Amino acid sequence: xxxxxxxxxxxxxxxxxxxSEPSDAAGAEDAALADETIVYLRDDFSVVRSPVGADQGxxxxxxxxQWREFCDTVLxxxxxxxxxxxxx
Amino acid sequence: xxxxxxxxxERGQAVGLPYIVQGGGENLADRLAEDRAAIRDRLRTDxxxxxxxxxxxxxDGFAEAVRALSGELLPYEERSSPRETIKGRVYSSTEYxxxxxxxxxxxxxxxxxxxMTLYFHCVQPPAAHGxxxxxxxxxxxxxxxxxxxxxxxxxxxxVVRNFHPDFGLPWQQVFxxxxxxxxxxxxxxxDIDAEWRSPDQLRTTSIxxxxxxxxxxxxxxxxxxxxxxxxxxxxxxxRDGLRELFPEPDLPANSYYGDGGxxxxxxxxxxxxxxxxxxxxxxxxxxxxLVIDNMLTAHxxxxxxxxxxxxxxxxxxxxxxxxx
Numbered sequence: 311x312x313x314x315x316x317x318x319x320x321x322x323x324x325x326x327x328x329x330s331e332p333s334d335a336a337g338a339e340d341a342a343l344a345d346e347t348i349v350y351l352r353d354d355f356s357v358v359r360s361p362v363g364a365d366q367g368x369x370x371x372x373x374x375x376q377w378r379e380f381c382d383t384v385l386x387x388x389x390x391x392x393x394x395x396x397x398x
Numbered sequence: 399x400x401x402x403x404x405x406x407x408e409r410g411q412a413v414g415l416p417y418i419v420q421g422g423g424e425n426l427a428d429r430l431a432e433d434r435a436a437i438r439d440r441l442r443t444d445x446x447x448x449x450x451x452x453x454x455x456x457x458d459g460f461a462e463a464v465r466a467l468s469g470e471l472l473p474y475e476e477r478s479s480p481r482e483t484i485k486g487r488v489y490s491s492t493e494y495x496x497x498x499x500x501x502x503x504x505x506x507x508x509x510x511x512x513x514m515t516l517y518f519h520c521v522q523p524p525a526a527h528g529x530x531x532x533x534x535x536x537x538x539x540x541x542x543x544x545x546x547x548x549x550x551x552x553x554x555x556x557v558v559r560n561f562h563p564d565f566g567l568p569w570q571q572v573f574x575x576x577x578x579x580x581x582x583x584x585x586x587x588x589d590i591d592a593e594w595r596s597p598d599q600l601r602t603t604s605i606x607x608x609x610x611x612x613x614x615x616x617x618x619x620x621x622x623x624x625x626x627x628x629x630x631x632x633x634x635x636x637r638d639g640l641r642e643l644f645p646e647p648d649l650p651a652n653s654y655y656g657d658g659g660x661x662x663x664x665x666x667x668x669x670x671x672x673x674x675x676x677x678x679x680x681x682x683x684x685x686x687x688l689v690i691d692n693m694l695t696a697h698x699x700x701x702x703x704x705x706x707x708x709x710x711x712x713x714x715x716x717x718x719x720x721x722x
Contacts, residue, residue, distance in 0.1 A: 316678045317675050319671075319675050348671060350677075362499075362700050390680075
């Protein structure tokens with residue numbers, strides 16, 4: 311396991327045109343998550359509410375080419391790759 | 399807040415922390431000596447380098463690797479957290495309850511001088527979680543509301559620490575002296591106000607800058623202990639317990655504006671959000687060595703399931719000359 315995450319504002323992630331999230335993502339008490347909520351993008355391109363804890367609260371796990379493109383070009387999410395090349 | 403598509407990354411800032419150098423089982427210190435210039439350049443652009451897949455060679459090899467890249471190791475002085483000395487100037491990472499998070503901070507940023515480079519050696523990976531999360535302090539600064547930055551730039555920030563008998567780190571261990579008068583002199587030399595509130599209680603007050611300029615890259619960075627020292631950052635259980643034990647002025651540590659003014663909790667909540675909104679993390683593997691530019695990158699510690707053993711070393715002292 312080599313999990314890598316980066317934090318984002320949910321409002322930035324929601325700019326993906328096809329974004330949707332579970333209706334119960336905020337829990338029973340809240341109507342919806344605010345744009346200011348911090349979420350984490352994992353190296354498998356899923357989005358979770360917390361990087362720590364047994365229930366990470368998956369908000370997004372649709373690994374479409376459009377989503378990967380959005381992560382790369384808009385969110386600039388580029389998880390470090392292991393390379394044998396050494397520092398350039 | 400972090401706006402990932404504003405183009406600020408195009409100025410050479412790190413896109414993802416850390417940069418990984420994958421080894422093929424060769425000796426780490428030898429590789430660092432061979433590629434010293436390139437790895438140090440990478441440290442100054444990306445802010446953190448993960449050295450993975452090398453033969454570290456235990457504690458002695460780790461210390462040798464530090465010397466190869468940075469020179470002599472520094473002692474851990476004026477400490478704020480308990481650490482065990484593993485050997486020489488190699489220490490355990492902060493001994494803090496596994497279920498508690500340690501929030502992002504730049505090592506020793508409350509001091510007059512601090513190490514420019516930090517080293518973490520994963521001796522025993524945690525059973526679960528326990529990463530050293532990282533965040534680019536250039537990004538944090540860019541994300542914080544300009545009015546908040548301006549307020550801290552104008553008023554600076556202050557940490558008040560109280561050393562109580564039988565609670566927390568003893569002042570003798572923190573300052574490395576045993577004489578009550580000597581500790582006052584030592585604090586004076588380090589631009590710390592110190593006073594004995596009682597025969598047993600030492601209070602220290604330090605006023606520092608919140609924003610510094612990196613001495614090598616010239617970039618402004620959010621470099622301070624404001625959030626990690628502030629009571630609102632602690633878990634509710636810990637915070638409530640401390641408030642039951644101590645009145646506000648006698649809390650073991652708390653941060654304020656530099657003129658002593660209270661920092662509103664919502665300001666701290668915003669600052670914490672700015673850290674988290676740009677944070678990255680990875681899972682440790684055995685013998686990973688993580689090297690951090692202490693001014694470009696803040697670090698924390700996730701809660702973890704034991705066992706977890708991470709050795710720490712510090713190097714390359716700088717001083718308050720890095721002010722804007």
